[in-house]
Structures are given as C-alpha cells and as structure tokens.
Amino acid sequence: DTGVSQNPRHKITKRGQNVTFRCDPISEHNRLYWYRQTLGQGPEFLTYFQNEAQLEKSRLLSDRFSAERPKGSFSTLEIQRTEQGDSAMYLCASSGQGLVAEAFFGQGTRLTVV
Amino acid sequence: AQSVTQLGSHVSVSEGALVLLRCNYSSSVPPYLFWYVQYPNQGLQLLLKYTTGATLVKGINGFEAEFKKSETSFHLTKPSAHMSDAAEYFCAVSGLDTGRRALTFGSGTRLQVQP
Numbered sequence: 001d002t003g004v005s006q007n008p009r010h011k012i013t014k015r016g017q018n019v020t021f022r023c024d025p026i027s028e029h030n031r032l033y034w035y036r037q038t039l040g041q042g043p044e045f046l047t048y049f050q051n052e053a054q055l056e057k058s059r060l061l062s063d064r065f066s067a068e069r070p071k072g073s074f075s076t077l078e079i080q081r082t083e084q085g086d087s088a089m090y091l092c093a094s095s096g097q098g099l100v101a102e103a104f105f106g107q108g109t110r111l112t113v114v
Numbered sequence: 115a116q117s118v119t120q121l122g123s124h125v126s127v128s129e130g131a132l133v134l135l136r137c138n139y140s141s142s143v144p145p146y147l148f149w150y151v152q153y154p155n156q157g158l159q160l161l162l163k164y165t166t167g168a169t170l171v172k173g174i175n176g177f178e179a180e181f182k183k184s185e186t187s188f189h190l191t192k193p194s195a196h197m198s199d200a201a202e203y204f205c206a207v208s209g210l211d212t213g214r215r216a217l218t219f220g221s222g223t224r225l226q227v228q229p
Contacts, residue, residue, distance in 0.1 A: 004157065033216055040123070042204050042219030043158070056216065091157070100146050100165045100208065103217065105157035 004106035006092050012112045013082055020078045021109045025094030032075050033103060034067055035091040043091055049075060082113045116141045116207045120220035128228050133177075133192040135223045137205030140186065146208035147188040148217065149179055153201045161203075164188065175199070200227045 005024040013019050025032050030051050035043035046065070048056040051072040060066070064082075069075040079086055089110050093103040121136040139145055146165050150158040162173025169181040179190045188205060202224050206217040 031215065040221065042118075042206070042222050043217070045216040045218065048215055093158075100163060102160050102163070105159070107155065107157045
C-alpha cells in the first residue's frame with residue numbers, strides 16, 4: 001500500500017461550479033478525515049468517518065459542502081456552487097483503531113476557484 | 115474546546131544550531147499532543163506524539179518534545195539542525211469534542227536552515 005491517495009492533485013474551477021474530490025485511504029484503516037488548509041494556516045478539521053458512518057460533520061463549512069464514504073473504503077468531498085473563498089488545499093487522512101492511532105495524510109487536492 | 119498557539123511563524127537557524135519551535139495549547143482535559151512536519155508538495159508526516167507517561171517524547175529525525183503541564187507547552191527541539199529539516203512544522207492537539215479523533219492544529223512554523 002502506498003499510503004493515502006488523493007485525486008485530483010490540482011483543480012481549477014469557475015465560480016459557481018461543483019467540484020468533487022476523492023480520497024483513497026490506507027486499506028486497513030477504518031477512520032477517514034477531511035481537513036482544509038488555507039495559505040499560512042494549519043489544517044482545519046471538516047468531517048470524520050468511521051467505516052461508512054459519518055460521525056462528525058458539524059465542522060463542514062456550509063451546506064454547500066458534503067462528504068460520503070459509501071462502502072467504508074474511499075471517500076468523496078463535494079463542494080457545490082463554489083466560491084472564491086473555497087480556494088484552499090483539501091487534505092484527507094486515515095487512521096486505524098486506537099484512541100491515538102496515527103493519522104496518515106495524503107498530499108492533498110489544491111482547489112483554485114476563479 | 116482545544117486550541118494551539120505556535121509562537122513564530124518563521125524561524126531561521128544555522129546548520130548545526132539548536133532548533134526550538136514553540137507550541138502552547140489550551141485544553142480542558144489532559145491533552146494528546148502531536149507535532150507534524152510538512153515538506154513542500156507533501157502530506158503531513160507525524161514527528162512525535164504525547165499521550166500519557168514520560169513527558170519527554172522522542173520522535174523521528176532526531177526531534178524531541180517535552181510536555182510541560184504547568185506551562186501548557188509542548189515545544190519541539192533538535193540539538194543540531196540539518197539542511198533537510200527545512201519545512202513547515204505544525205503542533206496539534208486531539209479534539210475531545212470528536213472523541214479525540216480529529217486534530218486541532220496550530221498555524222504552523224516555517225523553519226529555514228541557513229548553510
């Protein structure tokens with residue numbers, strides 16, 4: 001396994017368009033996280049899955065943001081009606097069982113809204 | 115809620131000099147603390163973590179950090195900087211409001227190493 005994989009690595013979209021990002025976690029990991037990182041800031045937690053269950057989604061930035069993990073494997077993050085303020089790096093991480101199991105991060109998807 | 119403050123957005127040291135990156139946290143419960151490193155165009159990589167037990171934690175690449183409850187600090191140190199240490203470093207605390215699953219990150223410190 002080569003780690004957490006995110007696609008695409010870069011996405012440029014026009015304001016108002018919808019975008020979807022994909023994250024493939026490390027295969028044996030049952031927990032998956034999405035974070036957003038803007039320039040000069042640390043990652044900001046968005047949402048978290050344990051298997052296919054989305055256990056925390058109150059941190060999603062607005063109702064334009066949604067995430068799924070339908071079979072408990074890969075996950076998608078969708079942003080509808082993108083705005084320029086959505087431009088950021090979107091990071092995915094996965095971890096195994098255990099209270100402080102290490103979270104492994106993907107390289108992220110950089111979104112630019114023009 | 116938890117929060118993390120990293121003092122100094124940029125730190126510059128000479129190769130071979132001591133590296134000290136500062137992190138203070140706020141948490142209403144005993145914290146779990148982490149340091150991550152991010153190289154350009156790379157994902158975040160865990161350097162070290164503190165959960166319970168020994169307050170001096172050793173990590174990869176010669177880094178270590180000491181948990182000081184009285185000072186609510188978790189500063190990262192390395193005795194001798196190497197050019198390859200140039201990167202962005204993030205301190206993080208686990209999120210109690212998500213069952214300690216998610217992390218709350220500081221804003222990061224960019225380390226420059228001068229030859």
